[in-house]
Amino acid sequence: MNIITCIKQVPASSKVEVDPETGVLIRDGNNVKMNPYDLYALETAYQVKSMSEECRIHSVTMGPPSAKSVLEEALYMGSDEATLISDRRFAGADVLATAYTLSQLIEHIHDYELIICGKQTTDGDTAQVGPEIAEFLSIPHVPYVKEIIDVKDKTILVRSAYDDYDELVEVAFPCLITVEKGLNVPRLPSYKRRIEKQDYKIKTVTMRNLKDKNPDNYGLNGSPTQVDEIFPPTKRTDSIKIEGSSDELSKSIVEILQESRFL
Amino acid sequence: MGYIKINQEKITKEIAQELIDVCPFNAFDYIDSNLSVNSGCKICKICVKKGPVGTCELVEEKKEKIDxxxxxxxxxxxxxxxxxxxxxxxxxxxxxxxxxxxxxxxxxxxxxxxxxxxxxxxxxxxxxxxxxxxxxxxxxxxxxxxxxxxxxxxxxxxxxxxxxxxxxxxxxxxxxxxxxxxxxxxxxxxxxxxxxxxxxxxxxxxxxxxxxxxxxxxxxxxxxxxxxxxxxxxxxxxxxxxxxxxxxDSTNIKKETSIKLLETYEKPQVSDISDAEIIIALGRAFKKKKDLDLIEPLRKRLNAELACTRPLIENGWFDARKQIGLSGRTVKPKLIINLGISGAVQFIEGMKESELIISVNNDEHNKLFDISHYSIHGDIFEVLPKLNDLLDQIL
Structure with a gap:
């Protein structure tokens, strides 16, 4: 069996602000890390591998050349292969263009039965890329997987968490699943794997390697949505700030609650 | 539609550094006196607007407009x-x-x-x-x-x-x-x-x-x-x-699928915070589960529902349905008291429509204060015990 895991590099800190005067984004440092949900996607792949014979895991990411570091992390955790898809023509890609690019990469890789993605990323928080990749590949997807029940020859049995209920579904390969945080305990990258993989060269794929080479379908050109403006969240102008000793503060809270008739 | 074009003849080492600094997405690479845009670019146009004048421009590609x-x-x-x-x-x-x-x-x-x-x-x-x-x-x-x-x-x-x-x-x-x-x-x-x-x-x-x-x-x-x-x-x-x-008429719509639903399990009902009128929301300042005892007197007195931010779900202290925020539930209660919550936008967008917002935090630059009606600047572990004493005294 061949498994593809889609992973992403995200900002390590969520402390991003916009300067109200200049409109410039201010990021707290340039630190990056692997999207936390993707660690669970990788661990899921390694566990499926341990349940089935002859299984290979191929981790892929889309991003600038520096995004290779998340692929290295995946290799040191347990992935067999890793591919970066990178091209300046992918700049400005929204969900549709990102999912389309990744689906083209997956078609380029060609051999796969199962694709595993994290439920969402911590920078976009949309949870849309996984389902859209599946649609572009015309394969089924199962979101929010919280447990892999069984892996059979031609199908996989999973339990998914919806708002007020869980579903147990059996889905035929090839298919895509997105996994919840916490369905397993992701392993750490190991020194042993690092030594094993030290001569491995991460593959890089650009638009020229893809079947669809039309630049209109990638990056900003291939993105139906457009960000017009970014702005800081609105503030209350009537906000009352209360300072003082904890005695005074607790008294104020009681007064506010009494005034508004909650006490 | 389009891409960011760099006017290379205007690029010096200093200007390149200036552009690298202004870009929030690390999308510039300066290698061998050549500045290029990598695929991290989100075409936010900040380099065009805020970078050194004339160094970057957005080249727009004409696209056929739909009717x-x-x-x-x-x-x-x-x-x-x-x-x-x-x-x-x-x-x-x-x-x-x-x-x-x-x-x-x-x-x-x-x-x-x-x-x-x-x-x-x-x-x-x-x-x-x-x-x-x-x-x-x-x-x-x-x-x-x-x-x-x-x-x-x-x-x-x-x-x-x-x-x-x-x-x-x-x-x-x-x-x-x-x-x-x-x-x-x-x-x-x-x-x-x-x-x-x-x-x-x-x-x-x-x-x-x-x-x-x-x-x-x-x-x-x-x-x-x-x-x-x-x-x-x-x-x-x-x-x-x-x-x-x-x-x-759906006769001609394809009905094949390779997803077979075998079973559905209803989750046990928990009182839904989406419908709660009074909520006490707890954030990551609560480090130990025992700390939760501190809010019990206030919760009882107000007959409030408890809710929380993502870290407390991850601790396993609360059911995931108690999480407020865009990745949890959106709430609009008559009263919400936020205790020790740092105020990520995810959380704020999930509760800012509440009718009365009181927030207690020891960080005065905490984002939640910007949208609270009352911002109480203090340490919850000092304020809550005093508050509990006061609640004992009033009938």
Whole structure:
């Protein structure tokens, strides 16, 4: 069996602000890390591998050349292969263009039965890329997987968490699943794997390697949505700030609650 | 549409550094005296606006414009389960009617299921002009492949302008599938919707995982799609129905699927914080489970529901349904008291419509203070014991 895991590099800190005067984004440092949900996607792949014979895991990411570091992390955790898809023509890609690019990469890789993605990323928080990749590949997807029940020859049995209920579904390969945080305990990258993989060269794929080479379908050109403006969240102008000793503060809270008739 | 072009003759080492510093996405590479843009670029145009003058420009590529007059109607997808509509659907009808006043379009609903005539009648009472009904035995349970075929057929036939989906677990799996099928844009978890001067749907949501909001639109694709969380908008007033129920023929819509639903497990009911009138919300300042005892007197006194931020769910202290925020539940109680919450935009967008917001935090630059009616600057572990003493004294 061949498994593809889609992973992403995200900002390590969520402390991003916009300067109200200049409109410039201010990021707290340039630190990056692997999207936390993707660690669970990788661990899921390694566990499926341990349940089935002859299984290979191929981790892929889309991003600038520096995004290779998340692929290295995946290799040191347990992935067999890793591919970066990178091209300046992918700049400005929204969900549709990102999912389309990744689906083209997956078609380029060609051999796969199962694709595993994290439920969402911590920078976009949309949870849309996984389902859209599946649609572009015309394969089924199962979101929010919280447990892999069984892996059979031609199908996989999973339990998914919806708002007020869980579903147990059996889905035929090839298919895509997105996994919840916490369905397993992701392993750490190991020194042993690092030594094993030290001569491995991460593959890089650009638009020229893809079947669809039309630049209109990638990056900003291939993105139906457009960000017009970014702005800081609105503030209350009537906000009352209360300072003082904890005695005074607790008294104020009681007064506010009494005034508004909650006490 | 287009790309960022760098005027290389103006690039010096210093200017390159200036541009690298101004870019929030690390999208510039300066190698061998050559500055290039890598695929991290989000075309936010900050380098054009704020970088050294004349070094970067946005090269726009002309694209054929679609004829927007051909697309009419704002549609709400009615999510149903066991023939009961999710109430977010009614909230979206309310918003659709507001938008339609500006665009002068009809408001439609579409529902897929088996025996959903009651839902269709209900939708008319909420004021839609038409509800399109797709019924078949096979539509009894939601199936993302089969339902996508239905919505795609619906769009092909009716060429509507906007489709709104509830941002439920099901909606967030279904809407992207529809968007990719129709090759159009989709904005997740919008917190505000409006119409732009050009007549497009203005979609507002938090962006880049930080404390910023983005205005997003879909200028040259139809339909325009968005998901919106439950409790973000209000349900409209009920009216005397004057709309029409349209039964659609689904004979020719493909019904094959490779997803087999074997079983459904209902989660045990927990009191839903979405409907709570008084909430005490706890954040990561609570380090030990024992700390939770501190809030018990206040909770009892106010008869409040407890809710929390994501870290406390991850600790396993609370059921995931107690999480407030865009990735949890949206709440609009009469009173919310936030204790030790740092105020990520995710959380704030999930509770800012509350009628009275009181926040206690020892960090005075905490973002939650910006939207609170009362910002109490103090340490919860000092304030709460005093507060509990006071509560003992008053009857």
């Amino acid at each position: 927007k007059t051909k697309y009419k109607g704002i549609v709400v997808y009615i999510e149903q389960r066991n023939n009961i509509a999710h109430r977010v659907s009614w909230e979206l009808i309310g918003k659709a009617k507001e938008l339609a006043l500006k665009t002068k379009e009809p408001v439609y609903a579409v529902v897929v299921g088996n025996n959903v005539s009651k839902i269709a009648e209900e939708a008319l009472r909420f004021g839609v002009d038409k509800i399109y009904v797709y019924e078949d035995d096979i539509y009894e349970d939601f199936n993302v492949e089969i339902y996508t075929n239905v919505l795609s057929e619906f769009y092909d036939k009716h060429q509507v302008n906007i489709i709104l989906f509830g941002g439920t677990a099901q909606g967030r799996s279904f809407a992207p599938r529809v968007a990719a099928r129709l090759k159009t844009g989709l904005t997740a978890d919008c917190t505000m919707l409006d119409i732009t001067d050009e007549g497009d749907l203005l979609q507002i949501r938090p962006a880049f995982g930080g404390n910023i909001m983005a205005k997003i639109n879909t200028p040259n694709h139809r339909p325009q799609l968005a998901t919106i969380r439950y409790k973000m908008f209000n349900e409209p007033e009920l009216i005397t129905p004057n709309g029409e129920i349209v039964h659609e």
